[in-house]
Amino acid sequence: MTANVAGYLLQLLASRWLGVAGYSPFASLLAVQLLCAVPALALQNVVAREVVRGAGVAAARGLALRCAALVAVVALPLVPVVSAVLSVGLPASAAALCAAPVLVLLSGEQGILQGRSRFRELAIVLGGAGILRVTPAVVVLAAGGGTAAALCAAAIGIAVAALGARLLVDGTGRPLVSGTPDDSAEPPTSADPSTARAAVTAGRPRRFTSGADVLPVFRAAQVQAALMALSSADLIVSRIVLDENDAGRYALGAIAAKIAFWLPQAVGVVLYPRMAQPQHSARAVRSALAVLTGVGAVAVAGAAAAAPLAPLLAGRDYAPVQGLLWLFALNGALLAVLQGALLSAIATDRTAPAAITWLGLAIGVGIMLGCAHSVSSLITIATATSALTTLVITVLALRTARETVESDSGIPDFGPSGV
Structure with a gap:
């Protein structure tokens, strides 16, 4: 809720400060940024799923780094394409797309917390990321900055959130070594065959190649x-x-x-x-x-x-x-x-x-x-x-x-x- 309210506040303030004509490219670039967040959302879901099945944090972070590198390579040539299709400036297009690989790294940490059902810590990360993304952009818009400057400030805020999420995951106090199952999980009963099979799978370290x-x-x-x-x-x-x-x-x-x-x-x-x-x-x-x-x-x-x-x-x-x-x-x-x-x-x-x-x-x-x-x-x-x-x-x-x-x-x- 905190992240969503922050996001809506950014759009509402931008619609007033940029005007009807100026808000259209800003909203369109936010939509493009949402599309670029697809790899991040996919990574979070895959990491959460594999952590449920017994994957370790070190392996999950390695996967996040590789995915972030791939996203960066793909996003770079898209900058002039987005600029031409949406009739926006190159700096604004680049500012919107540069957030994509950073979002991947942030989502990797979120996937680890989600897979281990650490929803209290995940709530802190989600809410904090929303605030850190929106606040710099609002400050820039309030100071008279345009679309490019606001989106660039938002990307910096996301980078700070990703670093904070990693520190929070490492500081939860539980062992986070590769292949270590979550010690908070309830032990399965042997009377449930499907649960027993899941427990055997969770007990074996799952590794990403x-x-x-x-x-x-x-x-x-x-x-x-x-x-x-x-x-x-x-x-x-x-x-x-x-x-x-x-x-x-x-x-x-x-x-x-x-x-x-x-x-x-x-x-x-x-x-x-x-x-x-x-x-x-x-x-x-x-x-x-x-x-x-x-x-x-x-x-x-x-x-x-x-x-x-x-x-x-x-x-x-x-x-x-x-x-x-x-x-x-x-x-x-x-x-x-x-x-x-x-x-x-x-x-x-x-x-x-x-x-x-x-x-x-x-x-x-x-x-x-x-x-x-x-x-x-x-x-x-x-x-x-x-x-x-x-x-x-x-x-x-x-x-x-x-x-x-x-x-x-x-x-x-x-x-x-x-x-």
């Missing part, structure tokens, strides 16, 4: 990339199909979508380690999807109720999107449910749902480019795309989770929350 170890991250990255692309495509398309002022208004409306999308992120973070354990996977997936749906409904209702405040907070120039904020929030809520379903796929190292998400994205973007000529038409198409994609992936995730439990235990999973 220099070449093949990156492949699980690539597989997880394509799932995360599909989600992030779907969540950011409409904002990027708005720069293409709408005029400068409408694109700025759309960017402000998209804040409601981001709130609904990121608000329940902790649900997936907490339940993900259980999703990675076959004996708990189905129940964890059902619980996650149920809570995400409930939080999404509250977010949509809250956006509708708070809509009259939008022009007061952001300025009268944004009044035309006031009546559409509930639709933006619905789009974000649907994407949050989709994220929960895709996390279950990563937890079991299954990436087939990514293909469906990419297909939905391609169809949606094609319709946006051909038919969207206003803020209302663009968000309507984006929301319809999210709804259909989420429905298909959610049904697939529930079916896959149930099959995983049945294949692992040999009996159907008819728990208290079963259907």
Whole structure:
């Protein structure tokens, strides 16, 4: 919540200080930065999954370093491409992309904490990283700095957060040697065959090798990339199909979508380690999807109720999107449910749902480019795309989770929350 509120505050203040026209490129570069964070999110999920299965911290950090190097190599040639596509300056494009490898290192530390279920320390890292990323950018914007300077300051803040996260992980007081299982885990009972098998796996050190170890991250990255692309495509398309002022208004409306999308992120973070354990996977997936749906409904209702405040907070120039904020929030809520379903796929190292998400994205973007000529038409198409994609992936995730439990235990999973 702290990180999310800080992020929304940055966008709200930027929309006022940069103006409608100036805020559009800033928001678009933040969307690009979110896409560049895909490898970081994928790495965190892979590290958390492997730590649950017994991987050590030294091996996980080595993987993070290799992934960060690869991301840096890929991001460098993308600077002029992003600059040309979004019609922004090279310094601003470089400032947005330079944060990508640093985010990878930060996410590696977060994955270690998540995999060991150290949620108190993880909460400190997540909240602290949000504050350290936003505060320097806000100071720069308040001093009259532009998009490039603000994004550069944010990247420096992320680097400081990554260093702090590493120090926090090393200072938790528990042994963090390669292959050492978390001593906080409860000992399994021999009466549960699936738990016993997991315990045998956790007792053996899992090691990453220099070449093949990156492949699980690539597989997880394509799932995360599909989600992030779907969540950011409409904002990027708005720069293409709408005029400068409408694109700025759309960017402000998209804040409601981001709130609904990121608000329940902790649900997936907490339940993900259980999703990675076959004996708990189905129940964890059902619980996650149920809570995400409930939080999404509250977010949509809250956006509708708070809509009259939008022009007061952001300025009268944004009044035309006031009546559409509930639709933006619905789009974000649907994407949050989709994220929960895709996390279950990563937890079991299954990436087939990514293909469906990419297909939905391609169809949606094609319709946006051909038919969207206003803020209302663009968000309507984006929301319809999210709804259909989420429905298909959610049904697939529930079916896959149930099959995983049945294949692992040999009996159907008819728990208290079963259907």
